[in-house]
Amino acid sequence: MLGSPYWNPKTETLSRAELDSLRLAKLRVLCRHAMSSAHYRRAFAQAGFEPDQLRGLGDLRRIPLLTRAEWMHGQEVNPPFGDLPVTTPEAAIRVHTTSGTSGSTPLRALDTRQDWAWVAEMWAYGLWGAGVRAHDTAYIAFGYGSFIGFWGLHDAAQRIGALVVPGGAQTTGSRLRQILDFGATVVASTPTYALRLAEEAVALGIDLPASPVRRLILSGEPAGSIPETRALIERAWGAAVHDTAGMTEVGTITTFECAHHPGGMHIIEDQVIEEVLDPLTLEPVPYGVVGERVVTSFGRAGIPLLRYRTADLVERVPHDVCGCGRGFDVYRGGILGRADDMKLIRGTNVYPRAVEQIVRQFPDITEFQVRFERTGIRDEVVVRVESPTGVPADLGRRLSEAHEGLKFRVEQAEPDTLPRFELKARRFVDTRTAPLGATR
Incomplete structure (x- = not known):
């Protein structure tokens, strides 16, 4: 790993055939594990699906889709966590919720110790790919509430060996002073808050481009991949922007932008299966066509996640659009928006x-x-x-x-x-x- 551009060189450079073989094996294990979930036992029976039917990745489409509405309904009928989990609150160590920006009741997710180790591992792919190393000081401009946000990034930065400064609940001006006082070289925030920090820096007479900050790790909004917004952030900070995308339902990020800046984000394909479907017909779309991102997660043990409809709009292109050498495909332009926006x-x-x-x-x-x-x-x-x-x-x-x-x-x-x-x-x-x- 040291000296390598890859956090996990063995899997990040696998061929497509090798990746597919690995993912099929993981999918079979996941489907058998999901049979312990009341939701999936019912959904599999209704769809006439059994894990033994998986003979190739093409059989993935036999598995029923999961929607946010179904997850929410399960929580309402069987509060507070619904019928998706295969673990109990006694066996879990963390609970997180969605941000609730749509105004609806947040989804609640239970995580085990195993889950949380995986959450940090996924973030480590993204941080390492962006160039974060043990000599860095990472400032996390985040309120540390129940929203999953940058909790996983915090743990991943520690795993890499970086010095982590948690921003916590304080004013924007106080956070800026900490960024300078600790000599932060990496700052993590939403795109919107990166601009807010820059606005406050101007008001306070702080020259951000003259600070030690060299990288901004963004997440939480599609704006990090909008060229006009990222250019504005990079000018204000004098630092490189690296976008990531994840969601509470998955538990962590599943895509990240590497140091080569290929105009999109790599999918962490040894850890997830991401399909791109036509949101109306639910049929797969080819490379270069915008569709809805559907995620199957291999790492979340407490809540199995199979074919979850994210409502995110993406355009998938082959891995070789980027010169970094990864075998992971790319979402051109990152997350393009949401179908329900x-x-x-x-x-x-x-x-x-x-x-x-x-x-x-x-x-x-x-x-x-x-x-x-x-x-x-x-x-x-x-x-x-x-x-x-x-x-x-x-x-x-x-x-x-x-x-x-x-x-x-x-x-x-x-x-x-x-x-x-x-x-x-x-x-x-x-x-x-x-x-x-x-x-x-």
Whole structure:
């Protein structure tokens, strides 16, 4: 490992045939293990599936899909943890929840000691791939609540041997002072909070590019892979951005951006199976076609996870688009957004990523908010921006050109009046009461 660009050289450089053989063996073990879960016993029986039917990875599609709604229903019927777990609270050592940014009741996940070792291992793939080493000091700008967030990164950085500084619950200014006081070389945060830290640094007269920070490890939002947003962050910090993606349901990250910056994130394919399906037909899509990411996790023992529909939109491309030598395929552009984030306004689809790509082309915009409003029988999109130089003259035109001529009303907000976020940003506010797209 020392001197190698790979955390696990043996598996990260496997051929496709070798990877498939390894994953099939793990899938068989996982399916037998899942038979201890009340949910999977029922789901397998309803689908007519038995683990002995797995003769090749093509048989993966015999396994029924799992949705968030099913997980939530299990929690409601059998609180507090539902019928997915195969472990008990007495045998578990941790409980985490989803961030709840959608406003729904958070999912609850139990983890065993074995699970948590795997969570850290997965993060170690990403940190090592980004160039984090034992000589680094890693500052984790995270509140350490029940949201799983950067807990696993904390443990992985310690596993690598880096000095870890937990940010904890404190003000943004206090965190910046700690970053400087401890000489942090790596900072971990959401993309939104990396920008918030940079904004506060300017206010405090701190020259971030002159600090020792050389890498930012981002997670929690697709914005880390939006070129305009990452360029803004890299300029503000004078440091390289490395994006990652995971979710509480899986327990950890499953994709990471390596030091080669191939324009996407590698899937940790020795530890997970990630399918890309058409979200309507649920049929597999080929390389280069956007679809929904569906995850099967080999490492979570307490809650088996088979074919979980994430609602994340991705475009998968072969591993050789990157010159790093890994055999792991890549999601071009990272996580492109979520299927359930789309808003239909007068017949035009509006995605958060598409709006942010344009807004972040204007460096003077320090924060923004998008509001979906109804005026009479007409749906409107209002983009509110904070900018010391005023509303950019052509922001509305660029937004309109990117959305089939849909008109955006752009307004200037008073300084420091728009919300700031430490975790996942909630910049898109829908104030309409009728179903989306019900009026034109």
